[in-house]
Amino acid sequence: MGLSKTEIFTKEQNHIASIAKVIGHPARVAILQHLFKMDSCICGDLVEEIGLAQATISQHLKELKALGLVKGNVEGQSVCYCIEKSKWVEIKKVLLNFLDQDVTDITKCC
Amino acid sequence: MGLSKTEIFTKEQNHIASIAKVIGHPARVAILQHLFKMDSCICGDLVEEIGLAQATISQHLKELKALGLVKGNVEGQSVCYCIEKSKWVEIKKVLLNFLDQDVTDITKCC
DNA sequence: TTTATTCATTGCAATATTGCGATAAATGTG
């Protein structure tokens, strides 16, 4: 149906998935990498750097902002974006916790 | 257009995104968690455990297999699935490397 | 005030994803 049945999963499963989903697009990965590299930058820089239309970059920034990962401050006629560090630490913790699972008893594996 | 312009991104960016995308669905998170918990299990268990139709679970397993994260061995009339440990370590490394970025100069942030 | 610049939003088209019923394929059982 194209509709995730979020209600049948745990809050944790949905949380992990929603974080991964946002990172699951190369444009958003590129935006995050650029913001880290620059420590901060304006939207126009991202449009030039990444090579997608301004409307498209704005859309991706909106999703990053929705997750709280990125914040934007109006600076004159441009907008300065940067990583919301506390949120980054938080989502890092969630993903690390998920990734740190281990196959304990390999003999039971086929 | 609904089509990711993968060609304008680096191989690394596409790689990170493709991994995150697969994890970006609660059903696949649930499948991975269950496989870790059980060390191995058969598909029928997953259908019962997760509560989606068999065809749907099979579809999600296919994506996990496409990434190489999960392998399945035929065992009689059922199939035994488990985590491909080496691949898990590999994707963990890729994601950790991405997640370990840090905002260095917070004063430049707005 | 008029004009230019920058970013957000809207509306659209194209494609992708999710989910499932039906069915096929493979194996085990009687």
Add this chain to the structure above:
DNA sequence: CACATTTATCGCAATATTGCAATGAATAAA
């Protein structure tokens, strides 16, 4: 062999995502 069980695949419908041109809103500059 016929039949049951288990999983994969196909085909479909519904929804989501991606991308962009056009337009709007806000500010700066002339």
